Structures are given as C-alpha cells and as structure tokens.
Amino acid sequence: MQIEIVAVGKRMPDWVDQAFEDYQRRLAQGLKVKLNALEASRRTATVGAERGRIDESTRMLAAVPAGARVICLDEHGKNWSTQKLSTQLANWMGAGQPVSLLIGGADGMTEDCLQRADQVWSLSALTLPHPLVRVVVIEQLYRAWSMLKNLPYHRA
Numbered sequence: 001m002q003i004e005i006v007a008v009g010k011r012m013p014d015w016v017d018q019a020f021e022d023y024q025r026r027l028a029q030g031l032k033v034k035l036n037a038l039e040a041s042r043r044t045a046t047v048g049a050e051r052g053r054i055d056e057s058t059r060m061l062a063a064v065p066a067g068a069r070v071i072c073l074d075e076h077g078k079n080w081s082t083q084k085l086s087t088q089l090a091n092w093m094g095a096g097q098p099v100s101l102l103i104g105g106a107d108g109m110t111e112d113c114l115q116r117a118d119q120v121w122s123l124s125a126l127t128l129p130h131p132l133v134r135v136v137v138i139e140q141l142y143r144a145w146s147m148l149k150n151l152p153y154h155r156a
Helices: 015-029 047-065 083-097 111-116 128-150
Strands: 003-009 032-039 067-078 099-103 119-122
Touching: 003 047, 003 083, 003 128, 015 032, 015 128, 032 047, 032 128, 047 099, 047 111, 067 111, 083 128
Parallel strands: 003 032, 003 099, 067 099, 067 119
Antiparallel strands: none
C-alpha cells in the first residue's frame, strides 16, 4: 500500500526534512509513504490569498492518482485519536487502494477540494505551522502502523 502526502510548500527547515525522512525510513519496512511537495502560490498585489488558495487546491487535486482515497487535513475536519487513526490505517490497507493525504497552504483549501475528499481529518483545534504538520502526520502514521504491528513504539 502507498500513502502519498501532497503538501503545499517546498522549502522546509532542515529539522522538518530530517524528521520526515527518519519516520519515512522506519515505515519503509511495511508502509510506503511518499511526499509530493508542491510550490506555494506567490501572493502579490494582483494574486491575493483566494486566488492562491484556488491555484494550490487545483494543483493538489491534480497530483492525486486516479482511484486514490483522498484525505484532506483541515481544521474543521474530524479529530481522530491515535487508536482511531490506527483503525483508519488498517481499513485503508485492507481496501488496497492508494491514499493521498492533502495538506494545504497557509490559506487552506477550497471548498471544491474539501468536497472531493473521502474524509476530512483535523489534527488539532490549534493552528499548527505547516512544517510541523508534516512531521506530526508522518509520526502519527508510524505510531498507528506500529500499533497494528504490535511494536513497542506506542505506550499509551
């Protein structure tokens, strides 16, 4: 099974890339997670936040492979516990179709993008910086996967 994280923003601090790659390596044993980082739209006097949001959402949806389950990360989505994510991951693995997790830019996603989603997931009621979201998502995928494999990583 493959999970692709489609995220707006290419240039991340070194600590983000290092943490992401660390969990990606850990998952390589049984779950392939790929990052597709898209360039953020430039905001100018003529290209405002809404136009940038439309451009980013359009490019994220275009990056989703045909037949993939789409999960949008959005503050208005459903909160999942780690146990719930583990159950979701088991369901995704059982379905055998690729999964695309979409992380929008600073201005979020369009309604069209959210409506295309099979599920909308909220990491927190807090507003999180986008670099941190990548790390939290892949760490939680690793935690959920380790629970399914009865590895000692999760100790709750």
